Structures are given as structure tokens and as C-alpha cells.
Amino acid sequence: MIHIERRESFSAAHQLFNPNWSEEQNDAVFGKCANRAYHGHNFLVTVVVKGEVNPDTGFVMNLVDLKELMMTYIIEPVDHKNLNVDVLMLKGQLPSTENLAIAFWKAIVDRISTFGATLHCIRIQETDKNAVEYFGE
Amino acid sequence: MIHIERRESFSAAHQLFNPNWSEEQNDAVFGKCANRAYHGHNFLVTVVVKGEVNPDTGFVMNLVDLKELMMTYIIEPVDHKNLNVDVLMLKGQLPSTENLAIAFWKAIVDRISTFGATLHCIRIQETDKNAVEYFGE
Amino acid sequence: MIHIERRESFSAAHQLFNPNWSEEQNDAVFGKCANRAYHGHNFLVTVVVKGEVNPDTGFVMNLVDLKELMMTYIIEPVDHKNLNVDVLMLKGQLPSTENLAIAFWKAIVDRISTFGATLHCIRIQETDKNAVEYFGE
Amino acid sequence: MIHIERRESFSAAHQLFNPNWSEEQNDAVFGKCANRAYHGHNFLVTVVVKGEVNPDTGFVMNLVDLKELMMTYIIEPVDHKNLNVDVLMLKGQLPSTENLAIAFWKAIVDRISTFGATLHCIRIQETDKNAVEYFGE
Amino acid sequence: MIHIERRESFSAAHQLFNPNWSEEQNDAVFGKCANRAYHGHNFLVTVVVKGEVNPDTGFVMNLVDLKELMMTYIIEPVDHKNLNVDVLMLKGQLPSTENLAIAFWKAIVDRISTFGATLHCIRIQETDKNAVEYFGE
Amino acid sequence: MIHIERRESFSAAHQLFNPNWSEEQNDAVFGKCANRAYHGHNFLVTVVVKGEVNPDTGFVMNLVDLKELMMTYIIEPVDHKNLNVDVLMLKGQLPSTENLAIAFWKAIVDRISTFGATLHCIRIQETDKNAVEYFGE
Numbered sequence: 001m002i003h004i005e006r007r008e009s010f011s012a013a014h015q016l017f018n019p020n021w022s023e024e025q026n027d028a029v030f031g032k033c034a035n036r037a038y039h040g041h042n043f044l045v046t047v048v049v050k051g052e053v054n055p056d057t058g059f060v061m062n063l064v065d066l067k068e069l070m071m072t073y074i075i076e077p078v079d080h081k082n083l084n085v086d087v088l089m090l091k092g093q094l095p096s097t098e099n100l101a102i103a104f105w106k107a108i109v110d111r112i113s114t115f116g117a118t119l120h121c122i123r124i125q126e127t128d129k130n131a132v133e134y135f136g137e
Numbered sequence: 138m139i140h141i142e143r144r145e146s147f148s149a150a151h152q153l154f155n156p157n158w159s160e161e162q163n164d165a166v167f168g169k170c171a172n173r174a175y176h177g178h179n180f181l182v183t184v185v186v187k188g189e190v191n192p193d194t195g196f197v198m199n200l201v202d203l204k205e206l207m208m209t210y211i212i213e214p215v216d217h218k219n220l221n222v223d224v225l226m227l228k229g230q231l232p233s234t235e236n237l238a239i240a241f242w243k244a245i246v247d248r249i250s251t252f253g254a255t256l257h258c259i260r261i262q263e264t265d266k267n268a269v270e271y272f273g274e
Numbered sequence: 275m276i277h278i279e280r281r282e283s284f285s286a287a288h289q290l291f292n293p294n295w296s297e298e299q300n301d302a303v304f305g306k307c308a309n310r311a312y313h314g315h316n317f318l319v320t321v322v323v324k325g326e327v328n329p330d331t332g333f334v335m336n337l338v339d340l341k342e343l344m345m346t347y348i349i350e351p352v353d354h355k356n357l358n359v360d361v362l363m364l365k366g367q368l369p370s371t372e373n374l375a376i377a378f379w380k381a382i383v384d385r386i387s388t389f390g391a392t393l394h395c396i397r398i399q400e401t402d403k404n405a406v407e408y409f410g411e
Numbered sequence: 412m413i414h415i416e417r418r419e420s421f422s423a424a425h426q427l428f429n430p431n432w433s434e435e436q437n438d439a440v441f442g443k444c445a446n447r448a449y450h451g452h453n454f455l456v457t458v459v460v461k462g463e464v465n466p467d468t469g470f471v472m473n474l475v476d477l478k479e480l481m482m483t484y485i486i487e488p489v490d491h492k493n494l495n496v497d498v499l500m501l502k503g504q505l506p507s508t509e510n511l512a513i514a515f516w517k518a519i520v521d522r523i524s525t526f527g528a529t530l531h532c533i534r535i536q537e538t539d540k541n542a543v544e545y546f547g548e
Numbered sequence: 549m550i551h552i553e554r555r556e557s558f559s560a561a562h563q564l565f566n567p568n569w570s571e572e573q574n575d576a577v578f579g580k581c582a583n584r585a586y587h588g589h590n591f592l593v594t595v596v597v598k599g600e601v602n603p604d605t606g607f608v609m610n611l612v613d614l615k616e617l618m619m620t621y622i623i624e625p626v627d628h629k630n631l632n633v634d635v636l637m638l639k640g641q642l643p644s645t646e647n648l649a650i651a652f653w654k655a656i657v658d659r660i661s662t663f664g665a666t667l668h669c670i671r672i673q674e675t676d677k678n679a680v681e682y683f684g685e
Numbered sequence: 686m687i688h689i690e691r692r693e694s695f696s697a698a699h700q701l702f703n704p705n706w707s708e709e710q711n712d713a714v715f716g717k718c719a720n721r722a723y724h725g726h727n728f729l730v731t732v733v734v735k736g737e738v739n740p741d742t743g744f745v746m747n748l749v750d751l752k753e754l755m756m757t758y759i760i761e762p763v764d765h766k767n768l769n770v771d772v773l774m775l776k777g778q779l780p781s782t783e784n785l786a787i788a789f790w791k792a793i794v795d796r797i798s799t800f801g802a803t804l805h806c807i808r809i810q811e812t813d814k815n816a817v818e819y820f821g822e
Contacts, residue, residue: 314723
């Protein structure tokens with residue numbers, strides 16, 4: 001059993017604003033992240049996959065396949081998008097980094113399995129200082 | 138003569154879209170950067186200042202003062218903002234990294250001088266891969 | 275259950291020197307880290323917190339609160355200080371990175387709990403090459 | 412129980428090519444990594460060790476000793492070498508990052524134990540984007 | 549006049565060995581870089597371009613065009629290649645980082661001009677610690 | 686003419702305190718950097734050298750020689766030292782990063798010349814955010 005990981009990045013706008021709350025409550029809880037006209041980040045996404053090493057390839061899973069899965073199901077749906085407006089997999093949710101990690105997990109967990117490996121972790125770095133890791137439960 | 142530099146960061150949304158052009162022309166030139174609902178970045182801003190070393194302090198300029206100038210005149214006006222909508226110093230301009238660097242230069246060049254030093258360069262890193270440097274002319 | 279993390283930094287002097295040992299024994303074990311006049315580092319501290327995602331905020335814990343806890347109970351007591359001389363939470367201990375991580379854990383573990391989350395890990399990076407992680411047991 | 416880690420780097424050439432396969436099959440699976448004349452990387456290796464803190468030193472294990480082990484048994488055998496041709500510990504194996512991590516584990520796991528500590532993880536970063544972690548089972 | 553830059557990376561094998569010298573002289577001058585079976589690196593290439601800002605786009609030059617030039621004329625010819633064997637633009641030269649920078653300059657200097665901008669600098673980072681910058685004269 | 690650079694690091698304690706001033710004046714100007722018991726940093730030092738490429742080696746200057754000069758005349762005199770107390774080349778000066786860069790310049794400028802190359806710049810990064818560059822005049 002060994003872990004392999006691949007990192008990709010995307011750039012997106014978002015806003016943290018709970019529509020069930022007053023404007024005042026949103027500003028009190030989310031501060032400048034509630035800016036009505038949005039703000040944005042460069043996000044780094046790392047997908048960690050675990051499995052046995054295939055003796056014919058030396059690989060847990062071909063990183064070319066992992067990259068393709070990440071580009072198709074994680075990066076393209078959010079890159080240069082507005083996470084509140086443009087992104088189907090976040091519909092009805094606050095686009096916090098936590099919720100983003102859970103959405104990315106759901107988007108690829110079964111697809112990783114078809115390659116004989118197991119999704120271990122989704123890591124999202126929102127800034128140099130803030131990050132989230134989700135292990136699926 | 139010696140150069141000192143200070144780096145700060147901000148997060149903002151923007152969109153590259155020329156209102157004098159058709160939608161098609163905007164999409165052709167700006168691609169996914171023209172996304173109508175905006176996207177965003179973590180921007181790194183480095184201000185480089187040059188001058189003589191003061192023998193009493195060992196400093197070209199106190200970095201506490203440089204940091205304060207940067208926070209007040211560069212970072213606070215743009216952090217967690219939408220560069221197309223919220224930012225006075227970019228009014229009437231496309232918020233490209235180039236135009237942002239020129240706007241930041243104008244915002245602090247004279248204020249640096251009052252500390253007996255000279256602004257040398259504004260560097261903005263928009264992503265890991267893209268950056269701009271402006272030397273004032 | 276999801277992990278969130280926040281990174282802050284501080285700069286401090288320290289010295290590794292066991293007062294119960296001879297000078298020779300200190301030099302043999304600690305080498306240049308035993309320099310009598312001290313040396314120093316920029317330390318990076320990452321606090322990892324785990325918990326459930328609050329559906330109203332999308333947060334495990336508001337990073338503004340986590341940052342405030344870190345600044346008050348971890349960073350301010352050590353930043354621009356001498357870890358052997360100035361720092362109460364290290365009193366009577368060798369200021370190794372290991373002991374520092376344990377001291378930081380004790381300083382915030384209960385305070386994190388009052389926010390409905392659980393401290394998972396203290397990570398301290400002393401240099402590009404050396405780091406420590408403490409999980410509380 | 413606490414984790415300490417040390418990072419070192421090396422530069423090496425390699426090629427992914429399974430001698431039991433046809434040229435076509437190698438190109439299909441390994442793509443440009445199968446280039447007959449080799450390619451190469453700067454690899455970052457992090458060794459994570461766990462153990463109790465020694466109250467006399469504040470250390471799980473002296474990093475000077477860990478560095479020496481890493482240099483002698485991991486870095487020197489591979490630095491500025493061709494992993495397919497020059498490296499005994501990879502003999503008969505495809506030099507994938509996964510197999511490299513397992514070989515490094517075997518090279519130092521018992522030697523770490525003689526210092527009263529336990530090897531926890533070998534991490535190898537092959538590029539900015541790709542990494543592997545091995546925990547010994 | 550403003551500078552813009554774009555960074556890309558490639559991975560390659562090489563060897564420093566002067567065929568006009570004896571083996572001993574090569575080993576004395578190039579040390580482990582002369583390893584007969586090659587070694588390799590992840591190289592980072594930054595291209596810096598200067599020019600006036602186009603008021604219609606806010607750009608010195610569209611980074612999409614710069615990226616395309618870099619991929620076609622710099623990265624693809626060297627990525628996952630052996631610089632001594634596979635690379636036409638280095639034919640007959642020692643593949644030092646210095647010679648690589650000069651070859652990259654020649655490969656794109658005229659092509660940059662056709663976009664109304666001027667090539668300013670080729671920077672190549674061979675490792676975390678070693679880099680070269682070439683300004684064309 | 687081409688530029689090559691080499692980066693090394695050191696860890697040191699220091700204090701900014703002008704002995705000709707009152708304690709109050711020192712605290713007002715230097716703030717927490719005046720802490721009487723010192724603080725410290727990991728400093729990164731980059732030396733940039735320029736010259737012609739030697740056609741026999743492909744080098745401006747052998748980086749092995751540059752590294753040796755840096756270790757002997759820059760790094761060893763300051764690594765794991767107290768810049769106010771232990772370092773001859775800073776005697777009688779405030780150990781600001783500016784003064785450090787000038788001292789490092791003087792320490793190697795003539796020695797670089799003996800290798801047929803010219804010292805171009807000393808860069809010192811004191812923290813992630815603060816740096817100094819000195820060009821010798």
C-alpha cells in the first residue's frame with residue numbers, strides 16, 4: 001500500500017454569503033469574504049490516491065490517468081469560474097473550501113476506483129496560509 | 138545605493154472584458170478570462186525601493202513604514218474586492234496585471250519619496266506562472 | 275469530519291544547551307546549535323483542526339477565530355523573542371522544535387474545543403529542511 | 412510520540428521502460444517517460460521519524476544523525492546517477508517513484524531503529540505536481 | 549514600458565562532458581555532473597518580455613500567445629529528452645544551463661518581435677539553488 | 686555576457702539597537718527588532734555573478750568554486766552565530782540586512798574576480814516578505 005498524489009491549480013471567484021441570513025449577520029460572520037461583488041483566489045488541489053504497486057508498471061495508478069480525471073471532473077468545472085454562480089456541483093451550497101473539498105471528493109471517488117486504486121484525500125490550498133483536507137468521512 | 142523590497146498579498150475577483158468590443162471579440166481575445174461572472178486570484182505584490190543606507194539605522198527606509206504605505210494605499214483598496222467594480226484607482230481601465238502595476242506605482246511613488254527613498258519597481262505575481270514588473274516609465 | 279489548517283510565522287532566537295551537562299558534552303551533542311550567543315530562525319507554525327462542517331457557514335471553524343487564537347496564544351508569546359530567556363511556556367525546558375510543538379499544543383488545545391472543533395496537529399517548520407508534527411499523544 | 416522530518420534532494424536520470432514488453436506497449440503506457448535516451452528530475456526526499464522526546468536533549472532523534480543516515484544510504488547512492496543503470500538498490504526494478512520510495516524505506520528502516528526511533532514515512536516529490544508517500548506496509 | 553513574464557517547466561537528462569578532453573580532465577572539472585550514464589533535473593524556464601501596454605487589451609502581449617511560443621519552441625524540444633542526444637538546438641554544444649539559456653533566446657527572440665514586444669530575459673532555474681539569466685548580449 | 690547565481694542559507698540571531706541612542710529611541714525606531722535578548726532568522730543569500738561563457742566548459746564560472754567561496758567567506762562566518770556579537774565583518778555596524786549585504790559584497794568581490802568573472806549582486810532574503818539587493822555602488 002502506497003500513496004501517490006497529483007497537484008493541479010485553478011483560479012475562481014467566490015463569495016461567502018448565507019441567503020437565509022440578514023446582510024448584517026453575513027457581514028458579522030463572513031467579514032470581507034461576504035463582499036457582494038465577489039473576490040477570488042488561486043486554489044491548489046491535491047488528490048491523494050492509495051493502492052498496491054503494479055509490478056509491471058511500478059505504478060499505483062498511471063499519473064496520466066489521474067491528471068485526466070482531475071482536469072475533466074475537478075479543474076475544468078471550476079477554473080476561471082464564479083463558484084457561486086457557474087458551478088453545478090456546488091449548487092445550493094456555500095462555496096467554502098470545506099464544501100469544495102467534499103464536492104471534489106464526490107466527483108472522482110468512484111472514477112478512481114475503476115483504475116483499481118482508492119481515493120485517500122482531497123487537499124485544497126486556498127491561500128499560502130489556509131488549507132483543507134477531506135478523507136471522505 | 139541599495140534595493141530593499143517588501144511583499145504583501147491580496148485576493149480579488151476580476152474579468153477581462155473590453156466594453157467597446159462585441160462579446161465574440163472579447164471571447165476571442167480574452168478567452169476564459171472574459172467569463173461574465175468573474176474569476177479571481179491570490180495576487181502577490183512586491184514593492185522595491187532604492188536609496189542610501191542611513192548610518193544611524195542601517196536602513197534605506199524602515200520596513201514598518203513601507204508596510205504601512207503598502208497596506209493603506211495598495212492592499213486595502215483591492216483586498217477581497219472585485220477589481221472591475223469596487224476599485225477607484227482602476228476606474229475606466231481594464232484590470233489587467235499590467236494596468237494594476239501602473240496604478241499601484243502611481244498610488245505610492247510620491248509617498249515613498251517623503252521617506253527619503255525612491256520607488257524602483259512594482260512586481261505583481263498573478264499566478265505561480267505569470268508576473269509583471271513596472272519600473273515607472 | 276474534515277481538517278482545516280492555518281499557517282502563521284514567527285522569528286526567534288534560541289540555543290540548545292543542557293545546563294546539567296558540561297560545555298564539552300553540550301558541544302558534542304548540539305554542535306553549532308549550542309552557540310553561547312544564540313542563533314535564530316524563521317519558524318512556520320501550522321495548526322490543523324478537525325470537526326464537522328456547519329451547514330450555515332460551510333466552516334469547521336471560522337478561520338478568523340483560529341487566526342486570533344494562534345496570534346494571541348502562540349505567535350505573540352514567541353515572535354521576535356529569545357526562546358531560552360523570554361518565553362514563559364518554555365520555562366525549564368530545552369527549546370527544541372519538539373518541545374515547542376508540545377508547548378503550542380497545550381496553549382490552544384482547550385481553546386479550540388470551545389469553538390466546537392478538535393485540535394488535530396501542530397506542525398512547526400524550523401528551516402526548509404527540518405520540521406516537527408505533534409498529534410497530542 | 413512526536414514526528415520529526417528531514418528533507419534532502421538529489422538529481423538523477425531515469426526511464427520507465429518494461430523490458431518484457433514491446434516498444435509499442437512501453438510507449439503506450441509510459442509515454443514520454445519511456446524516452447530511450449532517458450530524462451531526469453530533481454527529487455526531494457523527506458524522511459519522517461517518530462518516537463518519544465528525550466528529556467535530556469529535547470529530541471526524538473538528533474537531526475545530525477538523521478541527515479548522515481540519509482546522505483549515506485539514500486542520497487549518495489542516487490545523486491547525479493542514472494536510476495536505471497547506476498543504482499544497486501533498484502536493480503531489477505522499474506525506477507518509478509513508488510519503487511524508489513520502497514527502496515529508500517528498506518535502506519534505512521533498521522538503521523533508524525538503532526537510534527531508538529521508528530521510521531514513519533518516506534516521501535518523494537518528483538516534480539512540483541507529483542509525489543509519493545510510503546508508510547512501510 | 550513594462551515587463552511581463554511567464555514560467556514553464558521541463559524535465560530532462562544531461563551530462564557535462566567535453567569530448568576534446570581526457571576522462572580525467574572531465575572528472576576534475578565537471579565532477580559528478582560528468583557521470584557517463586547521465587543525470588537529470590526539473591528545469592524552470594521564465595521568459596521575460598517588455599513592451600508598451602496596448603490600451604485595448606491592457607496587455608504588453610497576450611500570455612496565451614507567449615505560452616504557445618514557449619511550449620512550441622522551448623519546452624517541447626527539450627521536455628523528457630536527453631539534452632546531449634535528443635536536442636537539435638544544442639547540437640555541438642555542452643548542455644550547460646548557460647548554453648541552454650542562449651539557445652532558448654535564439655529560438656524565440658524573433659518570434660516575440662512579431663507580436664510587437666521585445667524579449668528581455670531568459671531565466672533558467674536548474675535546481676532550487678542554481679540559476680542563469682541571459683539578456684541577449 | 687550572462688548571469689549565473691547560487692543560493693545558500695544560514696540561521697542567525699541578531700538585534701537592531703543603536704548604542705548611541707536611548708532605550709526609548711531604540712524601541713521607537715526598531716520596535717520588536719530591538720528585543721534586548723535578540724531574535725533570529727533563516728536568511729537566504731543569493732550571489733549573482735556575470736561574465737562570458739567559456740566555450741570549453743559552457744560555464745561563466747564553475748558553480749563548485751562559487752559555492753566554495755560562499756561557504757568559506759559568507760556562510761561559515763555567520764551561520765548559527767549572533768550577528769551582533771560573533772561576526773567580525775559586521776564589527777561596529779548595526780546588523781541590518783542592508784549592512785549585511787554590503788559586508789558580504791566586500792567579502793567576495795575580489796575573490797570572484799580571480800575566477801575571471803564579475804560580482805553582480807548580493808541578494809539577502811530575511812523573511813518570506815523582506816529582502817535586500819546590493820549591486821556594489
